[in-house]
Amino acid sequence: MAHPSFAVTVDLVVLTVRTDELCVLLVRRGVEPFAGQDALPGGFVRPDEDLGTAAARELAEETGLVVGHLEQLASYGAPDRDPRQRVVTVAHLALVPDQPVPTAGSDAAEARWVPVHEARGLAFDHDRVLADGVERARAKLEYTALGTAFCPAEFTVAQLRRVYEVVWGRALDPRNFHRKVTGTPDLLAATGETTTRDGGRPAQLFRRGTADQLHPPLLRTDT
Amino acid sequence: MAHPSFAVTVDLVVLTVRTDELCVLLVRRGVEPFAGQDALPGGFVRPDEDLGTAAARELAEETGLVVGHLEQLASYGAPDRDPRQRVVTVAHLALVPDQPVPTAGSDAAEARWVPVHEARGLAFDHDRVLADGVERARAKLEYTALGTAFCPAEFTVAQLRRVYEVVWGRALDPRNFHRKVTGTPDLLAATGETTTRDGGRPAQLFRRGTADQLHPPLLRTDT
DNA sequence: GAGGTTGTCGTCAGCACGACGATAAGCAGC
C-alpha cells in the first residue's frame, strides 16, 4: 500500500525572560521560501531519531542554549503551509533562563532574542505557532512550577516573581507571592546563601525543588 | 534538497462515559502488523487535507459517532513504532456522549467500547497514546467545562456529576457540585424542562452554556 | 546617621470550598 509521503520537521518556540520582557528566539531565513524573513528555529527530523530527540538536537545545534524545560507543543500540517512540498511540523516549547545567544557554531543564520509582542510576520505559519506556545507557557505557569525554568540554577524569590509578572503582564504583590512560593512544600530548596543585587536587603537564594505541580494554582482571579 | 520521507497518520482516542465507566473506542486490526490485536481507530492523512480535518474525517468514516469535542492530543514518532516504515502519528482526543457504535458503513473491523482499565496490550504505541489521552481528559475537566462534551444535548446536573465521578474515579458531593456548576455564569443554560428518570424528584434539564472555562477550577484538594 | 530600596513576616476581611442538615417532589407498596 502506497501512502502519501510527508516531510516532518521540528520547530522550536524558545522563550526566555530578559530585560523585563518575554522574548522568543528567532532566526533570519537565508533561503527560499520566505528568505529574509524571521522564523522559528527548527529542522528536519532524521530517519532514525524520535521527535523529542530531534527537538533537543536542533536546540543544541542551532542555539547551544542551556535549556530549562522542553516539551512538545502541537503539530501543524496544513496542506499549503510550505509551498515546496507537504510538510508536517511538530512544534516544541522550550523555556530557558536569560542568556546571550552563542554566536559560534550555529548552522543557521544568527539567532537573536525578540520580544514576543514585536515578533509578527514570521515565515510559514510561525505566527500561529508562536502564539500557541506563548499561550501554553502562560497557562502552565498557573498550575506548575515551570516559572523556575526561566531562572538560573540559583535565584531569589524576586527573580521568580519578575518572571511571572513579565509572562502574565501583570504586577504581583511581593509579600503574597513570597508567602505562596515559600509555603508550597518542595517547590523551592533554600541554599542558605544570600545575594545583594541593587541596594536593598539581601535575598535568600533558592534552587528548584522537587515539586513540579502547584496545587492550588496561582492567579485565579481575573482582575 | 532531499529530505527523509514519512507517512503521517491520525489516531483517535475516543472516550465516553457509559455504565459508570470511562470507555475508549477500539477496533480489531485485520491486517499486519499487529493483526488480531486491538488498536485505536485512525488512518493516513490524505495529500490535501489538514491534520484536524483528517481526524474529523476518520472519526466520521470509521465510527459515525456524534462528537462532543475534538482536539489535538500529541504526536508520536519513535523510529520503530511501525515495523513497516517510518510513521508519525498525530493523536487526537475526542469526547463523545454515550451512544452505541453504528455497525453499518464502517470501513474498519467492528469498533466497540472497552473500559479504559481493561484496554491493555494495544497495537503500536497505543497504550501510551491512550494513557496520555485519559490523562489529558482528566486534567481538562478540572478547569474547563468539557464534562458537558460527554453528555447528550440536554442533561441534568446529576448526569454531569456522574461524568466527573467516573472520569476521576471519585465520589463528589451532589449539593456542592450542584452549587458549583449552577453558580458558574453561562456554564449551563436551563431549558425549563424537567425529567424523571428513576424514582426521585424530577431534575431540571440543561444545555451547554457559552462558558468553556472554569475559574476557579473544580477538585483542588487531594483527598 | 538619614533616607531610600528591597526582602520578609503578620494581620485581617472576603470568598470559595467541603461537610452536612433540611426540605421538595417524584415513585412503589399497602
Place this chain on the structure above:
DNA sequence: GCTGCTTATCGTCGTGCTGACGACAACCTC
C-alpha cells in the same frame, strides 16, 4: 391517602486560601 424510599435542590457553618496592606529587617548611598 399515607408511609417509606429515592433523588433534586437550598442553606448553614467552619476552614483555608487569597488579596490588600502594615510593619520591620537589612543592605546601599550620601
